[in-house]
Amino acid sequence: MRVSLIGVFLACTPLVLAAGLPPLERRQESTTTATPTSTTTQSASSQTPTTTTVTGSPTTTTESASSSSPSSSASQSSTSSTSSTPTSSSTPTSSSAPSSSSVSSTPSSSSTPSSSAASSTSAAPSSAPIPTPSTTPIPTVSATPAPSPTPVKKPQGGQGFKYTPTYKPQSDFDFQSLNLALHQELIELDLFRFGLAQFNATDFQNSELTPEDMSLIEFMAEQEVGHAQLIENILYPNITKACTYSYPTFPGVRDFIDFCQKLTRFGESGTIGFLAHLNAQDTAALIMNSIVTESRQQMIFRQFEGLFPMPYYFVPSITQSMHWTLLSPYISTCPTGNPTVKWTNFPTLRVVNNPYYPDIGLDNTTSPAITHNRTLVTYPGRELSLSWDAPGAQVGFNGSFTTNSTAGTPQFVAWISQLNTTYTALTNVSAANGVTNGTTVQPGGTVFDNGIAPLVNGTVYVLITDAAVAVTPYNLSQIESHIVAGPALFTAG
Numbered sequence: 001m002r003v004s005l006i007g008v009f010l011a012c013t014p015l016v017l018a019a020g021l022p023p024l025e026r027r028q029e030s031t032t033t034a035t036p037t038s039t040t041t042q043s044a045s046s047q048t049p050t051t052t053t054v055t056g057s058p059t060t061t062t063e064s065a066s067s068s069s070p071s072s073s074a075s076q077s078s079t080s081s082t083s084s085t086p087t088s089s090s091t092p093t094s095s096s097a098p099s100s101s102s103v104s105s106t107p108s109s110s111s112t113p114s115s116s117a118a119s120s121t122s123a124a125p126s127s128a129p130i131p132t133p134s135t136t137p138i139p140t141v142s143a144t145p146a147p148s149p150t151p152v153k154k155p156q157g158g159q160g161f162k163y164t165p166t167y168k169p170q171s172d173f174d175f176q177s178l179n180l181a182l183h184q185e186l187i188e189l190d191l192f193r194f195g196l197a198q199f200n201a202t203d204f205q206n207s208e209l210t211p212e213d214m215s216l217i218e219f220m221a222e223q224e225v226g227h228a229q230l231i232e233n234i235l236y237p238n239i240t241k242a243c244t245y246s247y248p249t250f251p252g253v254r255d256f257i258d259f260c261q262k263l264t265r266f267g268e269s270g271t272i273g274f275l276a277h278l279n280a281q282d283t284a285a286l287i288m289n290s291i292v293t294e295s296r297q298q299m300i301f302r303q304f305e306g307l308f309p310m311p312y313y314f315v316p317s318i319t320q321s322m323h324w325t326l327l328s329p330y331i332s333t334c335p336t337g338n339p340t341v342k343w344t345n346f347p348t349l350r351v352v353n354n355p356y357y358p359d360i361g362l363d364n365t366t367s368p369a370i371t372h373n374r375t376l377v378t379y380p381g382r383e384l385s386l387s388w389d390a391p392g393a394q395v396g397f398n399g400s401f402t403t404n405s406t407a408g409t410p411q412f413v414a415w416i417s418q419l420n421t422t423y424t425a426l427t428n429v430s431a432a433n434g435v436t437n438g439t440t441v442q443p444g445g446t447v448f449d450n451g452i453a454p455l456v457n458g459t460v461y462v463l464i465t466d467a468a469v470a471v472t473p474y475n476l477s478q479i480e481s482h483i484v485a486g487p488a489l490f491t492a493g
Contacts, residue, residue, distance in 0.1 A: 165282035189224035207253040243334035261301035270323025306366035311375040328396035349486035352385035380444035388485035408466040417460035423468040461487040
């Protein structure tokens with residue numbers, strides 16, 4: 001006899017995800033010393049420059065990563081919309097996928113992403129017959145509340161075991177954190193469909209990606225439908241509807257894939273950063289179930305790009321204001337009535353010489369693959385050229401947010417990677433016309449003292465700060481009052 005856990009869930013918790021939402025509608029448009037410590041010297045090789053590192057958390061030696069600040073060049077816009085009318089559903093659903101971005105020829109929710117993909121490349125016929133799904137409903141058993149039995153023996157401790165979950169925000173902090181996560185899910189949904197609409201099967205094949213790979217991207221868009229629906233159900237009725245988005249220009253498929261890799265990275269890092277701080281830990285448990293999927297998406301985009309899929313031990317976390325600083329420049333306009341966002345926008349930071357193909361160790365001959373035996377595209381001691389804006393710029397949807405910083409004189413570059421925040425000296429600082437420039441060098445170090453895993457690897461975060469503040473992933477927000485600009489994304493491997 002099959003017992004439906006959803007039935008148990010509903011019967012036992014009548015307040016769960018109250019009212020719910022309908023499926024999203026198809027869119028009509030297409031280290032750690034508390035103060036800077038002594039300087040340590042790290043040489044990447046006999047040919048690389050010396051690295052001067054100011055430690056802010058316990059580390060030893062490192063490797064680095066690439067940035068994704070919004071481009072000032074011509075951008076591409078996309079529009080989407082969702083319904084906010086409640087239905088009788090009270091559980092998170094993803095039964096209907098939102099549709100295309102504003103670009104025409106947007107792929108449908110079928111197994112083939114677009115008509116062009118279907119027409120230009122035919123899949124090899126399978127010798128095994130495809131089973132036909134049964135149309136007969138499979139019976140399940142409705143669950144009912146039952147008296148609490150004698151508890152199963154387990155160690156003392158833990159929390160939430162006698163708590164009836166409601167899966168609703170318990171504070172404004174909860175609401176604003178989840179609202180930010182919803183913005184992230186909605187832009188990912190739009191971006192994935194936007195790229196599939198802009199590039200056809202031939203374009204993907206020229207980048208050595210197949211129609212099957214296109215279908216995988218489309219399925220990732222469908223995953224975003226479910227992720228958005230979950231958060232909407234939790235936040236109902238005060239929910240954010242899909243906005244219009246402005247992306248950097250994508251000259252080719254690889255540019256689109258690279259942007260997806262970076263967008264999904266700061267999406268997962270931002271969500272991981274707030275989960276442990278939510279008052280509503282029942283809700284945190286649900287969101288964790290979606291963010292682990294996001295991490296898989298980010299790894300897939302790295303594989304599509306020809307990068308090593310996961311050249312790190314730990315995924316770094318960032319704060320909500322860091323997340324919002326990276327996300328908001330890509331949101332052009334939002335519907336009237338969307339909830340406001342209360343996180344801080346820090347001034348924009350750019351890595352002028354960010355590693356990118358064709359560049360160090362990564363070029364156009366690097367093919368998409370499950371993996372390549374190349375875990376770095378840059379090295380400790382490599383000089384970074386940085387540029388950042390003064391506070392006061394209007395950013396975000398409808399230009400309704402103003403960048404702000406309470407920090408003093410810029411002195412350091414903070415590198416948030418894996419479990420550490422490491423600092424290097426900021427040098428050659430000059431300012432003109434509201435823009436400041438400076439340089440630093442990529443730090444070395446390893447995560448632990450075994451000297452195996454480079455500290456800076458994968459896609460990491462760099463910020464300009466006025467102090468080298470000792471922080472860990474759990475209290476990372478203590479660095480925020482010292483942020484002059486950033487973060488920016490840096491892809492070291």
